Each structure stands twice: as structure tokens, then as C-alpha cells.
Amino acid sequence: MIEKRGLRAEILLVLGVSLGASAVYSIIRIVDRLTYVAPLSQQTATLNPTIVADRPWLDLIYQLYYIASPLIPALLAVHLLRRDPEPHEIGLDARRPVGDLWRGVAMAALIGLPGLGLVWAARQLGISAQIVPSGLTEHWWTTPVLILSAVENGVLEEVVMIAYLLSRLRDLRWGWWAAVVTSAVIRGSYHLYQGFGGFVGNFVMGLVFGYFFRRTQRVMPLIVAHSILDIVSFVGYALLKDHLGFLN
Template sequence: MTDQPDPTEPTGASATAQLEPLTRHERRRIGVEVWILLGLSLGQSGVYAIVRIIARLTADTALRDQSATLNASQSVRPYLDLTFQVLSIGFNLVPVALALFLLSARGPGTLRRIGLDLTSPLRDVGYGVGLAAVIGIPGLGLYVAGRALGITVEVQAAALDSTWWAVPVLVLAALQNGLLEEIIVVAYLSERLGDLRWGTVKIIVTSALIRGSYHLYQGIGPFFGNVVMGVVFAWFYQSRWGRRRVMPLVVAHTILDIVAFVGYALLPDAWLRALGVS
């Protein structure tokens, strides 16, 4: 396997630049496509999150005294709960399949074109770990600061019962988040908005604001934190280091969520309080 792209096949910005000019109908069709996909996935989540933050800010309870629960149990019966968890993860990935299908309209090699393959595993993991550290360590500090300032709710990252399958499900949930968010908000949007001849800065800002929007239910602090994460990830994807490969972003996001989900589930309450996350 090689770590270098095929020199005979245009990739990234050069590939976009070599596309034939779009007709008015094609531009409109791509625009509608983007709105539909976002409406079925993270754009919908963003709208709900905006409504939820308005509800939180207008509630009698202060924002600092409110909480948001992730990965909650869905049944008191363990194996039924496991079934619901697995089904939820599977169906949440359907928009990812749709995004890849829509991108395939540009021709074969969709996974290769957005770097969702295993051609550069060491490089992808290396950059993924680095990005996770760059985002994760300051992110924890931002969460603690947000809690102290009263602009962030208490985020309970995992609320599954103590069963043998809890950790594997949390790992799968982390992978699902990495695939869903990075493929749609970074890779898909970068490619499709690039097809519409949007500039790099405009694409990065749009991607970052969408990422921030669907985290608003956690408070004002997480919105800004995720906007920063969105800028870094979308910039990296289009940079000469990222080479329009989404895999490092999936790796980074999955690592961040595994640490958050599994750490919250396994660490003693005293440790969580010491870290300022409980």
C-alpha cells in the first residue's frame, strides 16, 4: 500500500477545478441535495439544539444547574436495551451511506476521493491522535471553564447500566459519531460546496458553524468549542497535510468520544469531580 495519491488521478482542489462548469439546473440540484441531507441528519439536530438552548436559557433553572445526558439507557431490560442501542447506531449511519451515495454521482472511487480508506493507516492514525490531543485537552479546560462561568450544562457522557456490553456499545457510539459528523459536515460539505465553487474560507466557516449548532443543547461554551474544532478539522481536511482525507478526522473524533464516553462510565465519581466533569 502506498502513502501517496495516484499522480494520474486528480484529487482535492485540483479535481474540483477540473470539473466541467455546472449548469444552473445542476447548481440548483446540488443545493437542494445538500439541504435534504442536512435536513435528514445534522442540520435537523442543529435546529432542535437551537430550540433546546432557547428553552434552557428561558427556564427558571439556571443553565449551570441543568444537565444533558448522552448514551442513555433505553430499556430496563438489558438485552432489549442492547437491541435498541445497536439499532440506534445502525440507523444513525444511514445518512452517511446517503452522503457517500450522493458523492458517487461524480464517478467511481468515492471512498478514495475523500480519503475514507486504508491506504495510509499509520499516517491517518498519527494525525488522528495528534488532532485528538490538540482538541481534547483544551476542550476539557473549556468545559470546566464553561461550567464555572455558568454557560455550560453538566454533560453526562454515558448513562448505560453496568452490563458486559456497555463499553463495546459506547465504543461503537463513538465510532458512529466520528463517521457521521466528519463524513457529512467535513468531507461531504467540502466536496459538494466545492462543486458549487464556494471558496475555502466560506466552506470552513459553514462547516464549523453547523458543527457548533448541533452542540448548542450543551450550552454556549460547547457551541464555541465545537466551532473551533470545526474550523481546525475543516481546515485540516483541505490543507496540504490533510490532503482531503477524512480518515484522520474520523480517528480523532472517535478517540475523543471514546475517552469521554468510556472514561465517564468507568472512572469513579471522585475522579470525575476532581476533573471538573461531574
Template sequence: MTRPAATENKRLGVEIWIVLGLSLGASGVYAVVNLIRKATEPGGLAEATATLNSSRDTREIFDFVFQVLGIGFALVPVALALYLLSLDSVQETVSERLGLDRHRPRFDLLWGLGLAAVIGLPGLGLYGIGRLLGITAEIIPAPDVAYWWTIPVLILAALQNSIIEEVIVVGYLMTRLQQLRWSVPAIIITSAALRGSYHLYQGVGPGIGNFVMGLVFGYWFHRTRRVMPLVVAHAVLDIVAFVGYLLLADTLGLT
């Protein structure tokens, strides 16, 4: 039996709030609070730091276990979002709907690398400007203590970030807002605003930079209906940032 449009819209609205409340929506709220906390501390954002992949325990074995568990459980909201989309009465599979299938690997890889280059260099510029203006915290992408497994775990963390953000913020959210008959500009701006919000714990600069990134990625998904290149691009950016910092921090005098 087909639900009335108003009832279906209400269901989708509640569903969106639940998915975001269990994932990046909650992260956005915490990020805003953290931004206010850091901005009101002595020294403000200019002297604040944001550690992205901190150690979880002083003992190596428990640090490793907690890191892997954190990555695994963080992906549960992605599974929930994909499952909820799979309940829709459409002929396409979820992977086909979101462009997560493996039908166009060359296209996904090449465009993913291209998008990473387009986003990465301006992103570094915005970070530098933000640091000079004192509106961006010092970002520390890798832990102080490195073990033999640190680089593989950092790569897994980068993949986790890319999957969570691109599937939920772009694929899931934009699909659901389209079903609610939002306009295309409103959908893209909302997705971008969410992306910017949960990066605000790093400062105003990263928030703005990720909002712009969200506009580019949202427009890409609107035009192509493929999330996979965005996952590739995001993963490349994070892997370069995480692993590059770990390998080059001492050489570049960043520690």
C-alpha cells in the same frame, strides 16, 4: 448530456438541504431549541444536564437492542451522502475523494492521535470555563446503569459519531460547497458553524468549542483531502470521554 451550470447548482443545493435535513442539520435545529429551553428554565444552563448516551429501556435486552438499532440507523444518512457523491462523473472512488481509503494507515493513525490531543485538552478547558460561567450544561457521557455490553456499545457510539460528523460535515458538505464554487473561508466557516450548532444542546461553551474544532478539521481537510484522520481523532476523543466517564465517574466524584 451535461446539465447547465445553474441547473446543476440548484440540484446540488437541494441535495445538500435533504442530506442535512435527514441528519445533522435537523440535529442543529433541535439543539438550538433545546438550548433556549434549558436557558429559560429555573436555574438556567448552570443547573441543566445533557446526557449523551442515555439508557433506552429499563429492561436490559431491549436497552441493548434499541442502542444497536439506533447506531445502525444513524449511519444511513452517511450511506446516502456517499452514494450521492458516487454519482458524480469523476474517476476517483468516493473513498479516494474523501480520503477514507486505507492507502495511508500510518499517516491517518498518527495524525488522528495528534489532532485528538490538540483538540482534547483545550476542549476540557472550555468545558470547565463554561461550567464556571454558567453557560454550559453538565455533560453526562455515559448511562447510569452499566451492563456487560455497555463499554462495547459506547465504543460503537463513539465510532458512529465520528463517522457521521466527519463524513457528512467535512467530507460531503465541503466537497459539495466546493462544487458550488464557494470560497475556501466560507466553506470552512459553514462546516464549522454546522458542527457547533448541533452541540448547542450542551450549552454555549461546547458550541463554541466545536465551532473551533470545526475550523481546525475543515482546514485540515482543505489541505490534505483526507477525512480518515479526522474520524480517528473524533473517535478517540469520544471513546475517552464515554468510557473514561463510565470507569472513573465514581472515583472522581462525578456522580
């Protein structure tokens, strides 16, 4: 077992090259939004933006790069856990495909349906920017890229924030709920760029996912659930954006 000082340094470094850095950026971004001349409710947060509109082939390369590069911290986290003398059981495998799939679908429904109501309520209260899940222009590769982006989000967030962080905090002898709440706060923080609705929704999601991992020690259903949520959000928006005025 690595000494506690080494574990703390490792955790800070892993978060510092991944979602911890995103949390810092989002805190700066929400300060920017709150001090901007326009109210928060009149601002827009665009996910999956177009990078190079006039050269679709180059835009595709950019999109694939931005999908692939964040997976490196997730691979690093898995590598660090597996190199321990007593490797952690995190359930990142294909041993239970059917069970992982149906649990992931159930978790997506549990989180997604109330989440849609939260998005609407946050917009009505003026505590959230207008979220645009896809800013990509329409090309033959738009839907595949959005699906890959959704899966990348699921892998990165659930591997780092759940499988890695909860395991490492337990190595530091943290109580389960202290670890789960800490993970959920960080998860909510790196969604602050969307407004306070994004923080609340993802904080609750972090609590639910953390509790599930505590009970099962399997991260695969959480990756499935997160991927489904983002696929529905990204692809659904791209296909139905002209009919989603109720979220504005």
C-alpha cells in the same frame, strides 16, 4: 456536474435527514433550557442514555439501533459524491492506515486537551449544562456499546460535515474558508443542547478539521481523531465518574 439548483437541494436534503435536523433540534433545546426555571449551569445534558432500564437485552437492541441508523445519511453522502462523473477525493479508504492513525491521535490530542479546559471554564461561567457522557447502566455490553457510539459519531460527523459538505460547497464555487466556517457553525449548532460551551468547542474543532481536510483531502484521520475523543469521553466517564467532581 449537477446544476447549482440541484446541488443546493441535495445539500439541504442530506443535512435535513442528518445533522442539519440535529442543529434545529439543538437550537430549540437551548431556547428551552434558557427559558426553564433552573439556570443553565444547574441543568444536565446526558449522552448515551439508558432507554429501558428494567430490560437490559431490550436496552441493548435500542442502543444498537440508535448507533446504526445515523450511519445511513453518511452512506448516502458518500454514495452521492461517488456517483458524480468526476468522483471527489475524500480519503475515505484504508490506503494509509499508519499515517491516518498517527495523524488522528495527534489531532485528538490537539483538540482534546484544550477541550477539557473549555468544559471546565464553561461550567464555571455558567454557560454550559453539566455534560454526562454516559448514562448507561453497567452491563457486560456497556463499554463495547460506548465505543461503537463513539465511532458512529466520528463517521457521521466527519463524513457529512467535512467530506460531503465541504466538497459540495466547493462544487458551488464557495471559497474554502467560507465553506469551512459554514461547516463549523453547523457543527457547533447541533451541540447547543449542551450549552454555549458545546457550541464554541465544536465550532473551533470544525475549523481545525476543515483546515486539515483542505490541506490533505483525507477524512480518515478526522474519523480516527473524533472517535478517539468520544471513546475517551464516553468510556473514561463511565469508568471514572466517581472521581470527576472537578467538572461539576
